[in-house]
Structures are given as C-alpha cells and as structure tokens.
Amino acid sequence: MDSRWIFMGVPCLMILTWLALCILHNEQMPMMVVVLVALVQIAVGYRLGQYVNRLRQMAYYDSLTGVLVNRRFLDRLIREINQAKNQQYPLTLLFIDLDNFKQFNDSHGHMAGDRLLCQFASILQANVQSRDTVGRWGGEEFVVLLKHTDTNEALAVGTRIQEQVRHALSGVTVSIGVASYPMHAATAEELTHKADTLMYEAKKKKDCMIVATH
Structure with a gap:
C-alpha cells in the first residue's frame, strides 16, 4: 500500500x-x-x-536497474514456494549471468556497462508476466521467478531472452540455469542452489542454458 x-x-x-x-x-x-x-x-x-x-x-529495489534486490527476491521466493505448496502448482527459477560483461566494461567503460545492465533488466521484465518476479542477484547475475510455470514453459522464456540479448546487447550473451519446484527442489534454498549451480555450468560454454534433470 x-x-x-x-x-x-x-x-x-x-x-x-x-x-x-x-x-x-x-x-x-x-x-x-x-x-x-x-x-x-x-x-x-x-x-x-x-x-x-x-x-x-x-x-527493496536495485537503484540501477529497478528490479528487486537479492534479499527481497529471496523473501518473495520463500513466500511463493509456500503458496505453490498450498495451492499445488509449479514454479520455475532462472539464474542468469551476462557472458563477457567484464570485457564489455573494459572496452566501453562502466557507464556503458550500467546502461547495458538496465537494458538487460528491461529485456527480462518484457519477457515475463505481471505475476512473475525479476531480481538482481549481484553484479551481472539476475534471477527470474516464473509462477504457474513448469520447466518446459520456462525453457521457452529462457530461449526468448537469449535470442533478444544476442540481437540487442552488443556481443554480450547470457548463460542460464533452470530449476523448478517441486520437480527439482522442495525449498527456496534448494531451488536457488540448484539453479545457481547449473548457471555456472552453463557459463563454461557461454550462451548456454542448462536445465535440472532431478
């Protein structure tokens, strides 16, 4: 209010x-x-x-990009999982990292890097619904919580984000880790750990999306 x-x-x-x-x-x-x-x-x-x-x-909100800060995002995730448990619906978490962001900063300067982060946050928000949540986990790492969304539906969202980033962000790409509740995790801590781990695996290849299998 x-x-x-x-x-x-x-x-x-x-x-x-x-x-x-x-x-x-x-x-x-x-x-x-x-x-x-x-x-x-x-x-x-x-x-x-x-x-x-x-x-x-x-x-509550990141001063640069306008999305939720990580602590508030985690609070929201905990509440959403409790609600999903009560109402028995899936939700999916995307952990997203900008590839080659350091090189972009070194080549174009930190102000250009800040503008790129804002552009990326706008891309994320444009690809989710009003019920979903976008947050900045730290640095160039972002998180997206998709309500009433299973893994396959989340993959379509992740693919759209990857395609738009390739076309809009000057050679920068994204690596994404994807995990769903309740299929891959039972708590907010488990879900964030799994999606985060998968994102780091994806970064080894870059411009890659890896989905939890169990």
Missing part, C-alpha cells in the same frame, strides 16, 4: 475524532481553524508518506 494514503489518513481520523469530542462537549471551534489544521496535517502526512515510499524503494 502507498504510504502516502496511510500518513494522510491518520491525521484525517485524528481530526474527525477531535471534532467529535468538541461536539460531545459542546465546544465551538471556528471552521477556518478546523480547515487550516486539517490541511496542514494532511500535507505533513503526504510528505511523510513520500519519504517512507522512497525508503522502501531503496530497501
């Missing part, structure tokens, strides 16, 4: 309570004073809400 509404709503409730008490005790308050106090309280609440929203944005 947007914190601005919370911080604006609280003073409104306080003012209404204050007015009710004044009426109850037959106390008269000039309407102009009531309106002025209400406007000041609402304005202060709005600004406090904005500040809290900015703090939340900084804590």
